[in-house]
Amino acid sequence: MIYQGKQKIWSEYQKEIPDDHWFYVRSCIRQSFFPASEKMFLEILRKRLGKDVYETPHHTTCGGIAYHSEAIPQETVMTIIARQFALMTEAGYENYVCSCITSFGLYTEVMEDWRNFPELEAKIRENLWKATRREFKIPACLAHASDLIYKFRNAIAEQAKFRLVNKATGEPLRVVEHIGCHYAKMFPSKGVGGAEYPYVLAGMVESWGGEVIDYPERRHCCGFGFRQYLVRANRGYSLSNTHKKFESMEPFKPDMIITNCPGCPYFLDRWQYVIAEQTGKTYGGNGYGIPVFTYEEVAGLVLGYDPWDLGLQTHQVAVEPLLDKMGVPYKPEDKYKGLNGKQLQRPELPMNIKCC
Amino acid sequence: MIDFGYGLTPSATLRIENVQNPLFEELHRREPDVVKCISCGSCTASCSAGCFTEMSLRRVILSLQRGREKEILPMLQHCMLCGKCQLVCPRGINTRHLILSIGKVYGLADQKEEVRP
Numbered sequence: 001m002i003y004q005g006k007q008k009i010w011s012e013y014q015k016e017i018p019d020d021h022w023f024y025v026r027s028c029i030r031q032s033f034f035p036a037s038e039k040m041f042l043e044i045l046r047k048r049l050g051k052d053v054y055e056t057p058h059h060t061t062c063g064g065i066a067y068h069s070e071a072i073p074q075e076t077v078m079t080i081i082a083r084q085f086a087l088m089t090e091a092g093y094e095n096y097v098c099s100c101i102t103s104f105g106l107y108t109e110v111m112e113d114w115r116n117f118p119e120l121e122a123k124i125r126e127n128l129w130k131a132t133r134r135e136f137k138i139p140a141c142l143a144h145a146s147d148l149i150y151k152f153r154n155a156i157a158e159q160a161k162f163r164l165v166n167k168a169t170g171e172p173l174r175v176v177e178h179i180g181c182h183y184a185k186m187f188p189s190k191g192v193g194g195a196e197y198p199y200v201l202a203g204m205v206e207s208w209g210g211e212v213i214d215y216p217e218r219r220h221c222c223g224f225g226f227r228q229y230l231v232r233a234n235r236g237y238s239l240s241n242t243h244k245k246f247e248s249m250e251p252f253k254p255d256m257i258i259t260n261c262p263g264c265p266y267f268l269d270r271w272q273y274v275i276a277e278q279t280g281k282t283y284g285g286n287g288y289g290i291p292v293f294t295y296e297e298v299a300g301l302v303l304g305y306d307p308w309d310l311g312l313q314t315h316q317v318a319v320e321p322l323l324d325k326m327g328v329p330y331k332p333e334d335k336y337k338g339l340n341g342k343q344l345q346r347p348e349l350p351m352n353i354k355c356c
Numbered sequence: 357m358i359d360f361g362y363g364l365t366p367s368a369t370l371r372i373e374n375v376q377n378p379l380f381e382e383l384h385r386r387e388p389d390v391v392k393c394i395s396c397g398s399c400t401a402s403c404s405a406g407c408f409t410e411m412s413l414r415r416v417i418l419s420l421q422r423g424r425e426k427e428i429l430p431m432l433q434h435c436m437l438c439g440k441c442q443l444v445c446p447r448g449i450n451t452r453h454l455i456l457s458i459g460k461v462y463g464l465a466d467q468k469e470e471v472r473p
Contacts, residue, residue, distance in 0.1 A: 235362040243364055277358045 013194035017151045018141050023093035024055040025084060027100035028065065030262045030294075036311035037296040038099050041145050044299055048159060049152055054091055059084055064102035068226040078124045079131065081110050086134035096139035097148060101261035104144040105182025108190050111138060142190075144183060146260035146295050150192055150200045153207040161304030164210030166255075167327035172211035173255040176290070177201035178245075178268065180261025181221050195219075201258055204295060208302050217248035223271065224263035242271040246283050246290075253285075256322050257292040268292045273316045276353035287354040289317035301328055308334050318356040332356070370422060377423045383461045387454050392447045393417045399441035399451060409434040413441055413451060416458070425462055432464060 022045075026038050045051040062084065063077040088096055098104050114121035128134055149156070164173045179198045184191025193199030196219070202212045223241030228234050245268070259265040272289040276282050284290045292315065293301075300310045307328060312319045313335045323330050336344045349355050384390055397414045405411040411434040419428040432455060441451040458464070 232361055235360070236365050239362065240365040240367070244367060244369075247367075274360060275364070278360070278363060 012189055013192070013197075015143075015147065015190070015192050016141065017143055017147050018095045019151075020051050021093060022051070022053045022095045022097045022143075022148070023088040023091060023139075024053050024145075025059050025062075025096070025098045025103065026055070027098075027103065027262045028061045029266075030099060033262060033266045033314075034294050034297065034311055035314060036300070036309065037294045038145075040296040040300045040305070040310060041099065041149070044156065044296070044303070045148065045152075048303065049155055053097070054093055056087055056091065059087055062098070062100070062103040062106050064100070064106045065226065067106065068102070069230055070227075075124065075127070077106065078110050078113075078120070079127045081107060082124050082128040082136055083132060083134060085136035085138065086128065086132070088139065089135070089137045094137065094140040095143070096141070097143045097145055099145050099262075101144060101180030101182045102263070104142070105180075105186055107142055108187045111142065112187065114138070144191075144200075144260065146183075146200050146204075147192060149295055149299055150203050153204045156299055156302060157207045157209075160208065160302045162302055162326050162328055164205060164208045164256075164298075164302070164326065166325045168325070172209055173322075173325060174213050174253060175205045175210040176215070176218075176249050176252075176254040176257040177205055177212055178222060178257055178259045178261075178264050179219075180259070180264055183260065201260055201295060204298070205258060208298070213249070213252045213254055215249045215252050217245045220245050220248070222259075222261070222264035222267045224261075224267050229267075238267065239271055239274060242267055243275055246272070246275070249290075250283050254290055255325060256298075257290055258295055258298050259292065260295050265292045265294050269316045273350050273353055277350060280352050282353050284317070284321065286321075287352075288321050289353050291315065291317050291319045291322045293319075301326065304328075306330070308337070316353075316355070318354060320356045372421060375421075375423050377421070379425065379461055380420050380423070383420065383457060386461065387450075387457045389447070389449045390417060390420075390454060392449055394447060396446060398444040398446060402440045402444045404438050404440060405434040405436055411435060413455070420458070420462075429462055429464060432458060 024042070030037055042053060045053050060080065063072060063080040066072040067074065067077045085096070096107070098107065125135070128136065164175060165171065166173055179201060184195040184198050188195040191198050191200065205212050221241055222245070223238040225238055225241065228238040257268055259268065269292040272283065276289070282289055297310050297312065301307065307319060307323055307330045320330070336346050338344050395414050395418060399413040400406055403411055403413065411431050416428050416431060419425065435455055437452050437455065439452050445451055
């Protein structure tokens with residue numbers, strides 16, 4: 001492609017991300033799946049970078065999972081979201097950052113609907129007023145939490161204790177970046193880099209020393225797909241999607257996977273166990289799987305946090321091979337110790353995939 | 357093996373590189389441009405025969421690549437070699453010559469020889 005033409009197209013996918021003062025909302029499921037990720041996000045922004053991030057215990061789910069499962073109507077979802085915006089308005093903020101990709105996609109969709117159908121927005125304002133006596137302003141900027149880590153990726157790199165580099169060989173680690181579908185596939189202009197060439201995670205990987213690998217199914221869904229998974233009889237669809245991705249990335253020998261969605265790391269991680277139990281196949285070296293991380297966990301590793309404080313022991317696929325490659329120190333005996341130092345129960349080990 | 361109550365569905369992806377297709381290889385040897393086709397369908401959209409029959413050069417090329425010549429060879433009987441497809445092909449493929457070569461490789465040489473001026 002002609003360089004100037006490419007620059008013109010690319011200019012449509014640049015995103016203005018304010019520097020400070022954010023209202024933060026958490027995900028419904030991430031604290032169960034990857035318990036330290038959101039804490040790490042707040043820790044990095046507040047303590048490492050000195051930013052003002054506000055959160056309130058009064059916020060609720062965005063309603064995304066129920067909406068995408070067709071369990072609640074759209075107007076209900078819109079009113080839930082209107083209440084979240086009201087909390088932001090009452091706290092005196094105008095920049096809204098959410099932890100979840102599904103939420104980000106839904107907020108974007110709702111704001112776009114209101115822009116196109118003002119009468120719908122008026123109706124939702126009326127619903128919210130009748131139900132809660134609250135009013136709201138639409139956020140001046142809506143961002144996903146990974147947008148902020150992307151924005152400050154170089155500041156994080158300056159404080160880094162470890163890099164995404166194989167300590168033994170000096171080679172960059174080979175990283176698969178997987179973007180949640182609802183980040184930019186619905187509204188490409190709302191994501192950093194658009195839908196086809198999103199740069200939000202690739203930028204972090206490059207700043208922190210790794211090498212992003214390209215593979216045929218790079219933009220394929222992780223397999224979550226809500227209804228594919230929620231009904232047990234349909235889970236074969238979800239599993240097959242994930243299997244397709246792993247078969248596609250396997251020849252490129254990735255060292256790790258980094259994701260920015262609540263569902264993607266969970267399914268890319270857990271389905272490796274199910275695939276191993278059903279087919280006997282593993283995708284990492286020597287019977288291990290490919291470790292899967294959230295971007296906050298990777299940022300935490302780079303900044304030198306203890307892997308067990310980052311919650312990496314809750315992953316299905318063992319992370320130790322990657323920690324060894326990066327040269328991150330860890331104590332195997334502390335893996336299943338609680339915060340008080342007391343030994344927690346050890347999980348049962350699977351048959352076909354090594355978990356250290 | 358653990359029964360989870362669900363399982364992997366075999367992929368429906370067709371791996372062209374695994375298809376044993378000596379006839380298409382012979383066609384490729386005679387007509388190297390056949391693999392330049394991007395299946396845009398401009399040929400089919402401009403095809404005179406396609407207005408009255410099922411003739412679709414795009415489908416012909418795709419099916420030959422996939423080893424499914426039996427399904428589509430009868431289509432070629434309808435081609436009048438008018439060459440409109442050649443005029444519109446964005447890849448500059450000599451489609452008339454390609455159709456004649458397909459006839460020779462896949463056993464339709466007689467019919468094509470008759471219509472040749």
